[in-house]
Amino acid sequence: MKSQYLLGIDTGGTYTDAVLFDETQGVVAKAKSLTTRHDLAVGISGAVDAVLRQADVPVSAISLVSLSTTLATNALVEGQGGRAGLVMIGFGPEDLKRDGLDQALGGDPVIFLPGGHNVHGHETPLDMTALEEALPELSKTVSSFAVAGYFAVRNPAHEIRVRQRIHEVSHLPVTCSHELSSKLGGPRRALTTLLNARLVSMIDRLVGACEDFLIRRGIDAPMMVVRGDGALIAASEAKIRPIETILSGPAASLVGARYLTGLDNGVVSDIGGTTTDVAVLDGGRPRLDAEGAVVGGYRTMVEAVAMRTYGLGGDSELHINDRGLVAGLHLGPRRLLPLSLAAATYGDAVLPVLERQKRATHMGRHDGRFAVRTGVPDHLAAGLQTQEQALFDRIGTTPVALDQLLTSTSQKATLDRLIARGLVHLCGLTPSDAMHVLGRQGQWNAEAARLGLELAIRMKDGSGRPIAASPEDMAKNIVAALTRQSAEVILAACLAEDGIGEIDPARSQQIDRALRRAPGIVRFTAALDRPLIGLGASAPVYYPAIAEMLSAESAIPGDSDVANAIGAVVGQVKASVTVFITMPEEGIFIINGSGDSLRLFNEDDSFATARQRAAEAALAQARLNGADEPVVSLIEEIDAPEVEGQRKLIEARFIATASGRPRIAHH
Structure with missing residues (x-):
C-alpha cells in the first residue's frame, strides 16, 4: 500500500515550520522558513518546498494539509483587524458596559434593534427599522458584521433573519453569536462575535495564501486548521469562525507533545526566542480554560487551552x-x-x-x-x-x-x-x-x-x-539565570492551575530555599507531580537542568522544534452541540438548540428527542468540519431539585460531542 503523507504547517510570528508526516514512519522531513508578514505565501512556500526536496516525495502523495497559526492571537493582542458593524437585538446601550464590550468596540458602529427571546425561547417581536435605515451607508464603511441576539442560544431565529437581510443588502461576511457559543451571557457572546468579525479577512488571507500555494504546487488534498482547543476544523469553516483559531499554535504544540512523548500527563513548556509558553496535559488532553480564552485583555467565549505566556526566551x-x-x-x-x-x-x-x-x-x-x-x-x-x-x-x-x-x-x-x-x-x-x-x-x-x-x-x-x-x-x-527564571515561570503557571496563583515564585522566600536546595533545620522542597515536557529548538540545551531544579522527570522529544506542525496533522476533528430543555409550567417541556423550538408534554419523550437532536447535529457539524467517520458521545446534565417533596425540572442539557480523524484524499 502506498504511503499517505500528511503535510503540517505552523505559521508563527517569527518562523513558519513545515513537516511531512507518515502515520507509520512518523516525521519524514521538517524545515523552517522566516514568516513573511507582507505575503504569508512566501514563508509557507519556503518551508514546504524545503520538506518536499528533503523527502523527495511527489506532491500527488500528499493526502492532507493542516495548518496551525498564532496570527489570530497576535492580531487581537496587537489590536489589529478589520472594522466591523455590531447589531445588538434585544439589548440596550447599557449592555455595552459589561465584559469590556464598550472598550473592544472602540469607534466601530453599533445598531440596537428591539427583539430577542426569553430563557424558554419565546420571542419579543423583531423590529428591523433601524437596520434598514443604516445598512446602505454602513455597508460602505465596514468589512464585516457581527450579530448578537438576546437569548439567541435558545432561539436563533432573529439573528438568522438579520443575517439574511444584511447579506441581501451588503454581501459582506456576517457572524452570528449562536454559531460561536451555546453559553449564556449576552454581552460576552457579543464581544466574541465582534472579535470574530474583525478576524474574518485576516484568516481568510492566511488560508487563501496557503490554498493558492497548494494549487500552484499541484497539491490536491483537504485542508484543515487547528482550533484553540487542539481539535481540527475544515479550512472553509475556519474562514467563517476564525475566532476559534486563537491559541491555535499553542494548542497544536500540546497535541504534538502528547503524540511525540506518548505521555498522558505532563507540564508542557515551549521556549522560543521571545517567550516561554506553559500549559498542562491531563489524561492525554490539554487543560482548557473553563472561563474561555483571554486574548488581548478580553475574556472570550472560545474554548481554548489554558496557556500562560511569559517574556523569557533564548534571545531575552x-x-x-x-x-x-x-x-x-x-x-x-x-x-x-x-x-x-x-x-x-x-x-x-x-x-x-x-x-x-x-x-x-x-x-x-x-x-x-x-x-x-x-x-x-x-x-x-x-x-x-x-x-x-x-x-x-x-x-x-x-x-x-x-x-x-x-x-x-x-x-x-x-x-x-x-x-x-x-x-x-x-x-x-x-x-x-x-x-x-x-x-x-x-x-x-x-x-x-x-x-x-x-x-x-x-x-x-x-x-x-x-x-x-x-x-x-x-x-x-x-x-543559570535562565534556568532559575524558567523554573519560576513554570511553577507560577502550575500554582495558578492549582488555584494558588497568589504565590509568586520569584518573590517567595520558601520557594527560593526549595529551588536552591538550601540547608536548614526545616528543608523546603518544590516538585512537579508529572514530567516536564520541553519543546522548542533550544529545549534540549535548557530543559534537563530546569527539570532537575523542579525535581521533575525531563521529557524532550526528538522533533520538539516542530511540535506545532506535528500537532497540526495528528489531531482529531471535534464538534460539540448542546440542546436544552426547560419547563416553563407543569407538564410543558420546551426544547431549544440546533433547530426550531419544540413544545412537548411528556418528559421521557422530550429527553429522547433532545438526545437524538444533539447527536445528529454534532455528527453533521463534525462532518462539515472535515471528519471522516465521526463517533458521538453524550453527556447529560439534569438540574431538577426536589421542592416540597416534588421534583421540579429547572433545566436539562444534552451535550453531544462527535469526533474522528480528518478526511484524507485518496489519489
Missing part, C-alpha cells in the same frame, strides 16, 4: 545589577537580536566594533550594544515625533553601535520608543550568545558572542570585583 535581554555585593542577573521581557546572530548576518558591521570596544582602556556604558532597523514597511513609521524621526534616520539596515548613535541620555528613551513600535531591533548579549561560548549552540558567530561576554565581565560588583572570572563563567551564570 540581559540586565546586570552591579550594585549588590554579588552582581545579579535578570532576563527579559524584551527580545534582543543576539550578538552571534547579528555578526552572522552583518559580520563587518559588528565584529570590528566589539574589538574596538574591547581595546579601549575604560568600559563604555553602551558597550556590546547595537541598533538596526527591523525592515518593516515605511508607512508603519508614520507619525514619529521630531526627535524620534531624527534618531530613526541615523539607524540603517546594518547595525550601528549605540556608543556612536546616542549622544545624550535622553536619546536612550527615544530609542526605546522606536524599539517598542517594532521599528528598530536592539542587538546585545543574550542566553543564545552564552550557549555559543559554551559550545552548546553553534549555528551563528561564536566569536562575537565571546567578545560580548569579555566586554560584560569588565563590570565590577559592589565589592569592586569583576562580575565573573572569565567569559565561560559569565556564560554559565547567564544560563
